[in-house]
Structure formats: structure tokens, C-alpha cells
Amino acid sequence: MESIIGVLNYGAFFAITAGIYAILCLGLNIQWGYTGLFNIGIAGFYAVGAYTSALLCGPPPGPLDWRTVGGLGLPFPVGVLGAILMCGIVALFIGFISLRLKEDYLAIATIGIAEVIRLILKNESWLTNSVWGLKHIPPPLHSPIQRGISGFLSANPDASVAVKALISKSYNWFYLGLVLGIVAILYWVSERSIRSPWGRVLRAIREDETVVSAAGKNVFRFKMQSFVLGSMIMGMAGSLYAHYAMFIDANSFEPLYGTFLVWVMLIAGGSGNSKGAILGAFIIWGIWAGTDFMSGYLALSAIRVASLRIITIAILLELVLLLRPSGLLGEEKFVSKMMGKSKRGG
Amino acid sequence: MLKIEDLHKSFGGVRAVNRCSLKVKQGSITGLIGPNGAGKTTLFNLITGFYRPDRGAIWFLRDRIDGLPPHRVARRAIARTFQIPRELKEMTVLENMMLIPPAQKGEKVWNSFFRPAQVRRQEREIMEEALRVLEFVELIRLRNEYAQSLSSGQKKLLELARTLMSDPKMILLDEPGAGVNPTLMKKLIRNIQELRQQGKTFFLIEHDMDLIMNLCDRVIVMDKGRHLADGSPSDIKKDERVLEAYLGGK
Numbered sequence: 246m247e248s249i250i251g252v253l254n255y256g257a258f259f260a261i262t263a264g265i266y267a268i269l270c271l272g273l274n275i276q277w278g279y280t281g282l283f284n285i286g287i288a289g290f291y292a293v294g295a296y297t298s299a300l301l302c303g304p305p306p307g308p309l310d311w312r313t314v315g316g317l318g319l320p321f322p323v324g325v326l327g328a329i330l331m332c333g334i335v336a337l338f339i340g341f342i343s344l345r346l347k348e349d350y351l352a353i354a355t356i357g358i359a360e361v362i363r364l365i366l367k368n369e370s371w372l373t374n375s376v377w378g379l380k381h382i383p384p385p386l387h388s389p390i391q392r393g394i395s396g397f398l399s400a401n402p403d404a405s406v407a408v409k410a411l412i413s414k415s416y417n418w419f420y421l422g423l424v425l426g427i428v429a430i431l432y433w434v435s436e437r438s439i440r441s442p443w444g445r446v447l448r449a450i451r452e453d454e455t456v457v458s459a460a461g462k463n464v465f466r467f468k469m470q471s472f473v474l475g476s477m478i479m480g481m482a483g484s485l486y487a488h489y490a491m492f493i494d495a496n497s498f499e500p501l502y503g504t505f506l507v508w509v510m511l512i513a514g515g516s517g518n519s520k521g522a523i524l525g526a527f528i529i530w531g532i533w534a535g536t537d538f539m540s541g542y543l544a545l546s547a548i549r550v551a552s553l554r555i556i557t558i559a560i561l562l563e564l565v566l567l568l569r570p571s572g573l574l575g576e577e578k579f580v581s582k583m584m585g586k587s588k589r590g591g
Numbered sequence: 592m593l594k595i596e597d598l599h600k601s602f603g604g605v606r607a608v609n610r611c612s613l614k615v616k617q618g619s620i621t622g623l624i625g626p627n628g629a630g631k632t633t634l635f636n637l638i639t640g641f642y643r644p645d646r647g648a649i650w651f652l653r654d655r656i657d658g659l660p661p662h663r664v665a666r667r668a669i670a671r672t673f674q675i676p677r678e679l680k681e682m683t684v685l686e687n688m689m690l691i692p693p694a695q696k697g698e699k700v701w702n703s704f705f706r707p708a709q710v711r712r713q714e715r716e717i718m719e720e721a722l723r724v725l726e727f728v729e730l731i732r733l734r735n736e737y738a739q740s741l742s743s744g745q746k747k748l749l750e751l752a753r754t755l756m757s758d759p760k761m762i763l764l765d766e767p768g769a770g771v772n773p774t775l776m777k778k779l780i781r782n783i784q785e786l787r788q789q790g791k792t793f794f795l796i797e798h799d800m801d802l803i804m805n806l807c808d809r810v811i812v813m814d815k816g817r818h819l820a821d822g823s824p825s826d827i828k829k830d831e832r833v834l835e836a837y838l839g840g841k
Binding site for chain 1: 641661665666679681689690691699700702703704707711718
């Protein structure tokens, strides 16, 4: 019984992380899957979201901190909104300088800005506390839920060990509900948008932007909207991560975790398909976490195992590209839906 | 309707369009011919804003349109097709058509959330229009196929059909006949003539002399980036300068 509870509790922890990745994937899906915008600086937006939220909601700098700003102690929703807004501003800036140029430049600009952000996290200690990171980021509704848990435990001292084990992890279950709720809302938003005429313009830009501008549509404006919207969603993921982990530093946003894995997830799940984006996040995170378990059975040093995991994921990516290039769930054939299904003349 | 004055465009050392001046009359089907490299497609790209002229002016219905970006030119009701069809490959034929109408309500993303009924109504109207045009060019059976699965002739028709979705005043066609089989070609000619009856102006690049002779009421000849001659198709056929440009005489 206890072991089942253990697995369940691990499952909540696993699904929270996978859910946060699903949000990153939904953001990237709008940019790449729908519009063909090549953003390889996802980790940068993820980090900006996390740090913004942490600085807005976290405690003021302590005596051992290097940072001199932040720690406004604002409520969680303000942190999320701040993260969204800040990522939108950063995206607007990058988009303004690179979205008018050929598509390759966006890739260069995004990887560049992600690197700049990483250096800011490491070096601008007045703001980011440098390598010591930001601590004690408050998880939303943590104390009332903890009070509830201790209340339950003291009121039911003879509850079975299993029930106690489950109840004591209630906060994780609450947070999982929060993350999955946000995934569901974002899924709905991105489905609604892609199936609208707006989404049709984005997909047409992905196919051939010359046609779109010859049809009198301002390609730059649509690309900007897509890029900013996708980046804002990534910022939301960053905020959710910060308030769950409670501690963030530059290492939390390495390109491997922040960018590479997200790309693998989207491509494996199915670029251009919101369901695929979510599915890919759960499957790839499952494989990634699973290989961590298996490493215990290998007689290899930790460093080698870490490299092996990356190689495993890379091979998996190659296989997907070779065998199923559109991913597990590719883009649907009939995407525009607002004219009504039956009227397509089927 | 369209007036071009002293237009210049060079790429590196090549003067693709050089001191070019010409006019296209309202309601006409005007052909644009000339040897390869005469600057015909460059001229189209200049008119539609894909290139910026180095010098000169382009007038469309009393307004100067040179230097405007492509989407602003298109909003003046100038539509174009491309020499090599640019179908939106992984979108259906119907979606290729439904993309085109200008200023759709649902192109503002928030309208789909806050005014879905309006967007839906307009989508149905646009779809009906698209189906009507597809019927007209006889691509209706293929409406739910990916555009990439069309034959090259059908893609040419789709290009023409797409231009009709924006209700243009003037349509620029870049080699509408290239790669089109004779049956489709007849259909294409019929379609263009019918549209002219409806008041559209055509300006088209073509190498197929039969098509030019059958279809156009005026022909403009370009050579080495400039206007060489213009007149009725039969006059142009006899013009010595034209023969010289084509046959490379002295």
C-alpha cells in the first residue's frame, strides 16, 4: 500500500513538471508549429518568467543576499501576470529587430538573447543574486493547505500510514491541479486561435509569407503577435516553475532543459497540433525521468550517465524525424473550423 | 489605370529595369512580352511592391504606389499571381482561397473569443464565395485536398482563383499559361475573358504567342529593361524592332 502511495506521490511530482513543459510546448507550438518562427531561446523566456515572478512575490533581500532589489511579496497572480508581461516586452523587442528580416535571423536573435539573459542571471548580482539564486519563493496558498494537513493529521491520529502519506503531500496535488488547469485553459486558447482566420494567416505565413503579403496582409504584424503570444505563454511556465521549486538559479534554465527538451517534445508530439504538444511533453518527460531511474542499474559514473541520457533523447529525436516526421499527432487536415464543419461541402 | 514613368531598378551591375515607361488602360487585357531577361517579372515585382524602384514613379488610379510595401499595394485592389505557383502546400485548396479576402474580422485574434458569432457568420460568407469561385475555375472537386497535391496546371488555376477572392480592380498574371495543357488553357482564356466582362483589368506576362494573340487587346514589348514597342497584337507581330529583339538581329 505504502509503495502505491509512494508511486502516486511521485506521479504528482512528475506530472507537475510535465505539465509545466506542456505549457512551454504550447507556447512553442504557436510560434513554430503554427507560424514557422524558429525560436531557439526558449530557456531565456522561461527564465525571464521565473525571475520576474520570483522577484515580485519573493521575500526582500536578506543579510546574506547580494541582490538589492525585488522581494515585493506580492500575491502569486501578480507574479504570473508580471511574468507574462515581461516576456511579452522582451519578445516585442527581439521581434522588432529580427522579425522583418529573413527567418534565420530570428533564430540567431533568440539564441543570442537567451545567452544574454543567462549571463545576466549569473553576473548581475544586484538583480538576480548571481549564482546564489533566488530563495524562498512562496508557493501559492501553501500555508492554508499546510494548516489543513496538520489539522487533519492531529484530528485523525489513528489514520493509516498510507492515508497519512497521501494527505501530507496534498500540496503537490493542489499544485498539480493548478498546473493542469492552466494547461487546459491554454489548450483551449490555442485551439480557438488556430482554428480562426487569425490562425489561418499564421499557417499561411509558415507555408509562404509572400502569398500572405500579396493578399494585403501585414506579415510582420501577424508574426509579432504569434511570437509575443508564444513567449508570454513560456513566461507563464517560468512563473509556475519558480513557485513550485521555491528556489531558482541560472542552472535551472540551461539550454538542455529549457530549450532542447521542449523542441524534442513538440516535434515528437506533433508540431502544429495542440494535443500533440501536450502529449509530447508528457511522453518525453516520461522517458527523460525514466532514464534517470534506470541509471541506478548501470555501472557507470554519473557524468557518463548524464551524457547517455542526452544521446538517448537525441537518437529518439532522429528516429521520430525519420519514421514519423510529423510527430505522433501531426497537424490536422481541416484546421479552420469557424465556418461550421458540415458546410465544408464534404 | 496603371502608369509607369521612367522606372529604374538595378541589381548589382545589372540594370533589370531601365528607363521604363508604359501605361495600362482600364478594362483592357494587356500583354507584356519580351525576350528572357527583359525585366518583365522585375517590373511586376516593382508594381506590387516586392521590389523598391531606384528611381521613377508608378501611378495607380491617380495615386503613387511606388515604394509601398506589398501588403499596402495589395490593399489598393491589385492582385497578382506568381510565375512559379506559390500554393500554400499543407493547407487545403479551400483554405488557400479563404485566406485571401482582406480585412476579415477573425484576423484579429480577440474577435474569435469575444465576437465569435460575427466571425462565424463572416467565415460562412467567405466560404460560400470561395466555393463559388472554385466552381467557376472548376476546381470544386478538389476543395478538400492539400494544395500540394494539385497538378501544375491546376495550381495555375488556383493562383488565378485566389486573386478573385479579394475582388481586385487589376490582376497581374505572370505566365498564366506556362505548363498548362491545351484543355486547361482554353478554360483559362475563357475565365479571363469572362472576368474582363465583369470589369477587371488584366496585365499579363506570357511567352505563348497564341495566347497573347487570342486574348490581349494590347501588347507591350520590353527589351533590356525598357519599353520597346506597344500596339495591337497584329501590329506587334509585324514590328521590325520586336522581331529584332527576339531573333537577335542587328
